[in-house]
Amino acid sequence: MSKGQVKPVQKSTSTRAVKKLFRVYLDLGGKMKTRSIGGNWYTLIIRDDFSRWTRVFFLKHKSDAAVGFEKFLADYRTKGVPCEVCIARTDGGGEFQGQFAELCRRHGIKEEFTPPHTPKYNGVAERALGLITDAALASRIQATQLFPDAPNHPGLWAEAISCACHQLNCTATKSNEGDKSAYEMFHDSPPPVGSTYPFLKPAVFKSRRKAKSQPKGEKGWYLGPAHNHPRECLSMTSPIGQKPSDVEAVPMTYKDVMCSKYKVFWEAAMKKEIDGHDKTGTFTKVKELYEGQKATGSKWVLSWKTNDKGLIVDFKAPSIKTVIAVASEKGKKLAHWDVKQAYIHAKLKDELYLRFPGGCGSMSGKVVNVESALYGLKQSGREWGFEAADALIEDGYEQYRVDPCVFRKVVDGEVVGLIVIYVDDILVAADEGGREELFASLNKKSPVKDLGECTLYDGCAIAMDVENGITKLSQTAYIESMLKRFDVTTTAFTPAATDADLGPKRDDEPAVDKPVREAIGCLMWTKLTRPDIALPLNKLQKIAHSPTGMIWNALVRIMSYLNFTKDFGITYVRGLGLDLSVFVYASYADNEVDRRSTTGLAGVKEAVFVRGVLPFHFIRELFKSGKITAEYVPTGEQHADMLTKVLGREKLEYHRKALMNLPM
Structure with missing residues (x-):
């Protein structure tokens, strides 16, 4: 018996359509792994036989193929004629039966089916779908390299396919006479110049304004052209590069x-978080809870991540000043490292069950056993603190007793490395060799990302000039956002008037509905670099439980002063040494209620400002051992004076310059 031969499929046909839309080829792609941002799973491709002009439609269900084809017919309908399509060729799948067949009969369209199990006979649509899908994947990969800030979310696969389809329509092809593009064959004119922009390219597009005072354009990313208007395009708004106060509020x-x-953006950030937990094994699945066991509820906590200028770059203490002062004096650069999902690298000792919130994909609402520390648990900070401390101690660092967040490495009696850890942010002051060695060691235990030279840490902008030995800490961006939040536009030369009444509420004073506590909370954070507002703010904190108009006006006065001096901060200059000079001063029975005095301590080198009294016996022991000495300072040179009483503009500026090392 001879072996049966299969007749080859012809590479070309003599029955190609002689006018556009006479015959169209249709094919439906398989279900995607991720749902598109429009909620679709399938891709329907329709290709014109004459011009090779191609359109793609995205469907939620396979049975929606008829709906997609009807949209195609409506886009190219002529006056008085239901449609121009005469023949529709498909592979005869179930999605092209029933409703689809009824649609073809209604519009007088003949259906052509390929033989079973021979997709080659529908190669015009099959090859085009494969080519467009591959091009879409390549464009998404390229976008991550060309535009690192672009939101390359997996759900954007539909937009990427649509953009790739348009780009291929505008590309010359040998399938047409004279290598004309499908666009030129279909529209009888070449595609417009510059019509093929890269996918996810940053762009500014026209936005709808609610008022004429609002800007006409809005930043975003290019997703592809629209089909309803030649000058329209698909785009996605971007919060990147804007201030949090200028964009939509963070979802709760x-x-x-x-x-x-x-x-x-939020879905991409949430998916990234869940994927991180999956890789580290934070959770183990639980089939059911035993009697008496309860699952702790959970929720998403979202926030913006900003840079040193207060602009959004992503969808998420006094000891810091000590390290910066030492780094400035020693001429060491400050490196900023970030531990990815820091808490989950520490194991929990207790048994804990958690119920996932919505937005966790297939795990939403399910109960899991928590194996590692998790943000929001009371014990997580402690466990991560132990884990981080053990890792640094193994590398030769020792932990400060006074501040457990600070570590130092001493070699031959000299400090060669200083580290501050604030949750998942690490500030490192060490030589390049020491930093590289430590970075490699920590990466073996937890994934650490090098963010480069530190310009923003814990909300403070750091401007470091190693060559000239000058380092400045400031909170300009934070102050500007606070002023906008409370709508303060006025300015003032001092944080409080010399005759200001900062005492408790009087019986005849009515309460006011103002965000007093919110304003105090915001101002407290600025004290990190602004000791000049410490006194009036501390006095107002004591009486914040009874908000009055007087208290609110006093807070506005402090914010007005910050508006006038928002670029001020603490400056460190190399060559002044690391000795700490502490100015101590006290008022005389200035409290009108209990006649207590206000004591202020100000360390000039580190710009530490404390209001209160250190333990008497501790000071006495240091004085007796000769570790500290006391010297008399005239009232005019007592820089702690501004921490005990409200001063006028001239005296305030003098003491402020000394404490914050401001230029004249």
């Missing part, structure tokens, strides 16, 4: 995320 719940204009 998963439902808010689904309604947010930045939904894609």
